[in-house]
Amino acid sequence: MKGTIYLAPFGKQKATEFLLTKAIESIEGNDFSSILYIGPTPRKIRDAQITFAKLVPYPSFIPPCFYTIKQFASEFFQEYSKDKRILSDFIKPLLIKKLSPDITIGYAQAIADFIREIKQYHPDTSIEELKKKILAELEAKGIFSYDEVQKQIFSAIDILTKYNDLLRKNNWVDAEDILTYTTEIIKEKVTIKTLVLDGFFYDLTRIEEKLVCELINKAEKVLALSFYDSRTPEAYALPQEFLTFLRSLNVLQEEKLPDLPDIRNDLPYYVFSSIEEEVEAIAGLIKKQFFEKKLSLNHTIVTFSRLRDYESLVRRTFTKYGIPYSIYLTKPLSKTQPVIAVIELLRSIINGYPRSSTVAVLSSPYFKRFSSATKEWIGHYSRLAGIIKDERDWKGFEKRTITAIEEDREITDCEIQTIKQIQKEINTFLALTSRFKQPHNSLTGFAQGLKQLLAQFEWCQGLETENQQVVKIKNEFYRILDNMESFELDFGKTEYSEDEFMRIFEYLLNYHQLLPEVEIKGVAVLEFLETRGLDCDHLFFGGLSEDKFPGEVKYDPVLPLWLKQRLNLPGLERHLARAKFHYFRLVNTARGETFLSYYNTDADRLLLPSPFLGNDQRNFEPFNIIFTQEQSARHQGAIERIDFTKFISPVNFSQDQEIQKVLAQKFGPTHRFSVTLLEKYPRCPHRFYLENVLELSNLEEPRYEVEAKFWGNVSHKIMERLYQRGIIPIEKLEQEIEKVVDAVLQEENLPVFWQEAFRRIFNNMIPELIKIEQRMREQGYQPLKIEQYFTADLNDIRLSARIDRIDKRSDSNQIRIIDYKTGKTSNVSAGQIESGFHLQLPLYAYIVKKNRPKLEIIDVGIYSLADNKVYWLISKDTNNTESNDLNQLIEYAVAHAQKIVNQIRQGIFDLKPLNHGDCRNCDYLPICPMKPDEENINLSQETI
Amino acid sequence: MLKSKIVSSPAGSGKTQKLAERYIELLQQNIPPERILTITFTEKAAAEMKERIFQLLREKDLKMYQILKEKSLSLRIQTIDSFCLSLLKRFAVNIGLQPDLEVLADPKAIWTDSVYDTLMTIAEKEKGTSDYEQLLNSIVPNKFRGWPNLKKLFDSLFEKRQSIERGKIPSYQYAYLESLVSQIKNHPITSQKIPDFPIRAPKEDFSDIDDIRKDLESIKHTFLTQKNCPSSDICHPEIHEWYQLMFQYWRIILTVVSNQRFSVIFDLFIKRFLGEYNNRKKVLRQVDFNDLELLTYRVLTEHPEWSNILYIFDEHTDHILVDEFQDTSFLQWAIITKLAEEWLSGLGAKRERGIKPTIFLVGDDKQSIYLFRNAHSEIFEKAKSYLTSRLKSDELEIVEDTDNYRSLSSIIDFTNLVFPKIMTANKDAPPWQTRYRHFVRKRNNPNPGIVQIILDTAEGKMANLRQIDAELVALKILDIINKPIVFDIQENARPCRFEDIAILLRRRTHLTRYENALRKYNIPFVIVKGAGFYDSPEIAILISLVNFLSDPTRNYDLYVVLKSPLFALSEKELLLINEDLQCDLCVTEKDTLFTSTNSDLKISLWTRFKNNAKTSARYQDVISKLTNWISQIGYRPMVEILEEILDIQNGWKTFWQPQQVVNIKKFLKIVEDLENNGSHPLAICDYFEKNKDQEESKANVNTEGRNEVKLMTIHSAKGLQFPVVFFVGLDEKFENHRKNESAYLLINEVSESEVWVSYEPDSNLRKLSPLFDEYKSKELEEEKRIFYVGVTRARDALFLTGVYNPKSSQKESRLNWLINALDIRLIEDNKLSCNVDNIPGFSIISVNELKQTIKNIKVQLSDDNQASQTQPVTLLEPIIEEPEYHWRAVTKELTEIESRVRQNYGEHWIILGDILHKIFEKISQGKIRYTIEDIETEAVSQFLIHNIPKSNQPAMLDEIKKQFETILNSEILSLIQPQNNSYAELPFVLKENKIVYSGRIDRVIIKDSVVNIYDYKTFPISETEISDLIQKYLPQLKIYQKAVSKIFSVSKTKSYLVFTQLGKIIPCS
């Protein structure tokens, strides 16, 4: 006999220590290099290395070789292979797509999985045998027609054949070939003195079994560990299988280690209503027990059924609680910050430079090429400039930005310089990326182009020294690009569209996992399967809900599950068996605190407990302990009953002279109060304060549509232009309007489509316009002044207004004032003026009166271009006989204006929106002290 | 033998139990659970159903329970949507989708983009085409609001695309119009009333319809009233008839015109805008939520082998159970019947195999309250007739259940009294009208319970009325609290607690009024599924924080941040900072940002604020903190920064209230998820910008064990029951709450494949449209059912409240229904009377009466939900525990040097280093010889292993050759060659204190009891760097020395750095 299989019971602790001690005993001296240790996971390997160091009686020694099976094979392969390239797993789908170009990359991945499984579990089955077997199974299932599915499976098998041929022809190997190859070379090249099989990798594939078998053959001495416990056979399907395999070799004897007293299979478990509560309970327990000296971090494992869902939350929470930890979890390359920047760059290029991606690139800290000014200002300016996408927009960045600023305020030279500089960088960006932009290219072409582009953009430069992770990411990223190149070199190039390339590339980046550093400090936070083979005293096992644990088997679009089972491929049964074994082993190994939990509410879903949990469900008794700053602050807040609303009180400076001074300066006698501005105050003083005193407002994301405001401007311009050169006879009006419309639209440089739309809208209006003009002429009025800017003092207030039009009777001093509007309009009532809702028309009258005292104002009106109608203030078109007294109305308005300005100057900005409905669409609502009814919040019917 | 079954199961009759029992019945017939498909209305209901089944099973059959539980995930108890998704996954490959199919998370973003790009394409590239013209034509009539309106309409169509994609615009039967026209022409009155008017039918293609409409305008006064109704003249039947005919004619013309206009828009939408969106989805090979049912339906109708494929994948269904059947849409029903079709038709393979499939539908048509999601209450009738026509009489059982196990007698009697008078449909009524069936009380408790109608009288605006109503509710709660009106499981009376009470609202509109009233009287409450997550101040502040940190030029966001309790600058300070007039825009004229580092553009609040740093130490502190956080963006997860800010800036102290805490946690989780999914900071801002106008419900506060009144809508109370129910707002009118574009749009589903879409922006015309009219009646029917659902939630006590305005015109409302049904009247002393006298436990009172009864009540409210009584222990200090061992890998190259090499010489130098080391190792081990041939061969195989692209290989090979030459002529050669007592790549482990060092030493040669250690440096360096490098590598070499001295038990060790590029060996120790 070559050695021993040690049969350990459930809950056996320190099994590895036991094995390694035996191994050390088998060697004389401090050179252990002839020991080969095989363990289940990289994490376990590191653990075993430390255990070994602990056990060895020498301060320094030559260590054994510690490997997982995969590591061992790959190490070996690299040493002995001469002329073969390795096909990384992430490239496989590309090769498969090559063999079957019409399938999606996702399906290619499924076929890759299929190929892997067949190669793993049927290394010696020929294709013909395989097909026969499948056919037989399908027939046994007994359905009338199975054409489509059978075709699908057979085509996958055909791809497998072609795939193998192609690899062989080009001298490439995949991970399975490496295992086979290694098994071959072990025969001649290896001598092993002591082989330690730390038996936690129970579900060996057939191809792995062959390798292990060969290792045992070559070893002088074998120390193997297997689990068996007669008391719970159902949890032991997997080790049983392993044991059977070892026994079948007939070279090992068995030694049974003593049973442990009890089996734990109905432990209590806890339910939480949110993931946060669950993690906080775990953190709290760890901390509490640590300080009660009941727990040591070094012997504590925290594990989750799906660590990825918990990872960042655990990081945050443990940090807050002050618990040292190490998380061992891989991360897809695509989710790392530097690569996100590259993906965004590609999106920007491929989608035609949309604002958000492009700004993300230009302001990304990962592209050193762009100056800090660009990084800081590009977001702001590009919004201001209304850039949406396309090269054309970006090329006009400088002009558009400057125009936009100038509309609002003065611009300094320095700012212009800055904008010009940013434009330069944008141009560089466009020039360099346009070279990359090619509708069709091979992967090699894309890869090389991308490499070049990244070099030009100085991707990640200057960041390496600070950040080890960045270096690693960069290496891996380039490795993918290199891989794509060498792949095409041997297998030929394929042309892809940009979109396809993007999808493939993202797929690769997603698939490719970044391995974490194995670092052991504090509590070990591990994905469930990473706990394989590890021991602990204290165990916290979270996320034990049905959907996550044991969770679903990976969905297989190629083979039905029952068929997989018939073919001895891993399916549901194995999935369950694996989860069950590792779960029971882990739970039984931990002898201290063993805390099982899950959270049961996820948005609107209710989650049920994992079927492995027993019947002892408990609710968690909250701690009466404050563990974190956050809790302490919350507690403090609750005791002090801090009322948030006091931070958002209405603004009132009526007692503050300092501010009044500032306001008096800002809104002093020389400040021009435009009438439109004054009207904003009563609509909502608070909003007035924010928008017109503080002058805060957010720039909206630019949209491709011509806004109402713009229509207004153009219409005004047209009407202004129309009468600029004097009065036009009615019969010429139509012709003249058309001319002016054309001219104005030309100037405005609108996209052709909108020009056309506007022209038609206006043309449709012409007959009505002419009617209105005619009517006015009939009434004896003719335009006198067009678009005139007036100011007038009202005590110490300087009012200002741009009056669209004044019409005068040719035979008297009587005039009418007209204001054009494109938006919604209606009649203005005296009541509205009296209550201060409407100021504009009477104030216009006031201002004109002040400026032209000799003229007699008969009426003021709104000329609605939307309704093709003039709404007069005094002489209403309706049969309403009661007419208003203009002077009285002016008086009302003036009094209101005075009051408003006084309030502004005194700093009173009350919360009195004229119309509560406005709050509904007010951007300031959430931080406004106004707490309106929920009717004011946008709700659609679906919310009930 | 199991029969198919349709069970009408009213509220409180134990629907879930029946379904669970049926499920178990099936299992007991040895039907594999994979063959049973159970459809529930929500995911939550699915989970609850599963729980119930397991619970029952554990009682009935422990063995089966254990087997089944392990496979619980494969039980097919799911919503129809998740069933569809799994089915589509199965067919993904067949219909060209990704097999790892997922539902698009953000279809709106793709939609917005599609609209933009389509508009751009048409506008800029398709001038002169018909689409271009159509688009213009759709915009121009609405003038300056043309495009915004159109866009809104598109958005509403998009929202309803599941129906729209099956939709058609109704077209008028030309023949009918023709006959109408001839009837009018021949009518004697025509020549009398409109002698010169040419009545005509439009051309067959309706191309002249608009002209006809215009002509009709001029004479419409001859047959229409001012209000656009047909004039009437009862005395002259002939004239009367003519009015009617003309009205018909006119209305049809208008509808046709309107349909014609809409069909242009509709085509444009389907073909171009939605088309573009669908194309994009296709490129992604994904689906959106709206596709699930439609695609499934299509697969089931179009894929000839669907049932075989399901069979072969073991995913076929023999038994179907549907819960809440009344909420099933026609399309969903079509899917269900498709699944069952094969055996329902009697021809299927299943019968031949001896399998007897069944279908089991359970629900209550009176509880159908999802019309707006296309659930039609008549589905029950439809299902009945469908199944009766296909199944033999001994195969189908139709059960009308009337048992009620939930409520006490007063509630049942009240319901039985009132609802027959509200749900008045007889058997000739259209199927969508609801019929009432009497309940039978089954609950074993003789106590009658309470039903009380409480009304105040007032008039005024709705908001004020609700205020009054709310007040009344609060008072009544104070009245009943602690009184023994509720019953425990043993049916013993016990004092009423707050948590027993639910206040049910029709919609959230006036929620705040009720909140305020409860607050006023210190009644603890919780809002179940509160809306307005993004409108909560704490969330608005955090969004501003995210925005500002990602883009510091955002002034408003900075204002919010500074003003918020996080930084708590006063309004005055902010105003002064903002008005900071002395700051110039630049330091000097010539400076630009690029030449001067400290001159920012002072145009943003942020730069103005920074400029103010001098004025106050507090500002200085805020500025430096913010600057620091800004600089971390992009490197550090945003969520960490936010938490740090909340921690440091006292955020938690301010937002301590449970709802705020969970909201913030929810927000942080959203940010975290976005980041984990690869969003960069600006994309996170975009996300919130896009979503903040969407409704998003507030985070759930854990209500477990909290003694609080629950406030919720009737819809969210569906399927629940409460000891005490307040049905409030009886007097609320049934307004149409749908907004503009969606109210103009009417989707009328007649069956899964017949969907009519009408659009009518003109409210007058809408009134004339029978379609719109019918829909309104359907909505009214729904209000009845909603009333029913609300009332039947109550177990022990039901209070109905509202405000009664005796003067108001009697518009339809629930109060009105009650007034009519119960003959409610206001009598003297402001008291109320009604005609109910035979229901024990029933009463009707006015507010005055209520106030009198509670005058003397003083409620002592224990504050047991707030901070707990015992002072908590504080345990803030972090844990410090040393690991047993530190594992230190001694790597070959120091990070710092590696990155220098990388920067100076390029990426491939690092790999080249590895390759050279490998070559040297193999030479030392005698595996290859030191000849150029051997080395080249080895290099090439190393290139392969490292996957070095061809393009890089020549340069690397050159470098290897160069080093080969250099070494050949140097002392290094003898060192590399194989020799006795030497090691290459010697692994070692060294234990020192608690540190375990591990590593490999390039070359060890033992000579004259001295161990010589050599470390290869293969990268290029200059002579001048050597001494610096030695310093840097010294610690590493020291460890090597220590390790080997112990391994070989020698005292003397020497170490060397070997610079292969220079051909030099430099002693270091």
Ligand code: SF4
């Ligand atoms: S929410 Fe209402 S009160 Fe507050 S600023 Fe806006 S409009 Fe004014």
